[in-house]
Amino acid sequence: MVRFLHTADWQLGMRRHYLSGEALPRYMQARIDAVRRLAALAREEKCEFIVVCGDVFESNQVDRQTIGRTFEALAEAPCPVYLLPGNHDPLDAASLYNSPEFLRKKPPHVHVLTSSEPVEVRPGVEVVGVPWRSKKPRRDLVAEVLERLEPSDGALRVGVAHGAVDVLAPQGRNPEAIQRDAVLRALDDGRLHYVALGDRHSATEVAPRMWYSGSQEPTDFGETSGRVLVVELDRDDCAVTCEVTERRVGQWQFVEHAFELLSAADLDGFEEWLATRPDKDRTTLRLRLSGALTLLLKAQLDDVLDQARPLFAGINEIDDELMVLTDELDATRLGLTGFARTTVEKLAARAKTETAARDALALLYRLAGGAQPAVGVPVATANLGGAGAEPAGSAAPAPQTSPQGDLLQGSQDSADAAEGTRDSASAEATRDSASTEATRASA
């Protein structure tokens, strides 16, 4: 029996443009800290070795600090660590693995799989690596190695490879794709007993004894990452047994979420969702915002985002499907007169077609006090000053009579809010129903 740790795609030195300035160095350090945690896990789980299945580094040009700190983190590992060159860090003429900095700092228990000769970890256990030698090999490196590989002489043997498996990337012809069937034949006839893969950043079972571990911290939205695999492999006279356990080592989250915003209640739900995210400073959000908001609510949305932004590692909102309803009613509510009022009217006319005018208008609303924190404060009394004193019936055409208002149920809610008909209790009620909706949306 042998137990080992399967990990991959550390991509140390990686940058992400959507992380805020202060978050980027923390994120880069977090990828190294996760390596420290997985090394400690190897100790706790009494693993005999660790395989890192390619893309250990983001590129062959990472700085000295990244290399040095990686080795510091790996000092925690109680066992041999095998690094595989992948497509990000291939074993080419410029390889980091042959650089003086790497060779000088490399601790003795860290090994680079530079060939496909079986490497003995200890008697009865071998590792066979399939290193990348260029970024575009244009052939299935794994099949090539397997063709030449003899069945092991009694040893349990772990293949270590990197790349997309053909059955998981069927669209388009990828000459580098790993042919799953060739691997399954090798698992079947005893040339290999487990195949540890890297490249796909989500932990994935391709077939029994053929897994992607995913990356140790997320690299993008939509991944099942932040894990490593503890693999226990055994063999008796007739069968190989394998138990794979996913363990979490990552601490960051990349969360993508869609919201349809049509009303003040929707906005409350959105704000509540933001407020209840755990570990905000280690979370980056991609928010897909759709729906339609009055200019007033759009200004409040901007304020909600503005308040949340410093708390999160990054917020990236995609709002090209969010419509902003501009009408004269909105213009009068701020109580602006003279030049300012004329400007609002001009912008409102252009805002129907121009994003820049829309944003300028929303900003003007915020600056004029049109958007305030909504928590527990009735919107109308908080923001609208003199406008709130107008009799409800005398204000310009109500939104529900506008063409958009007929189509969009949200206009009535926002009109109610603006007219001051919401008290604290009803605000609570709408927030409750909004969070129910949010819960449903996230389920």
Ligand SMILES: [Mn+2]
């Ligand atoms: Mn890769």
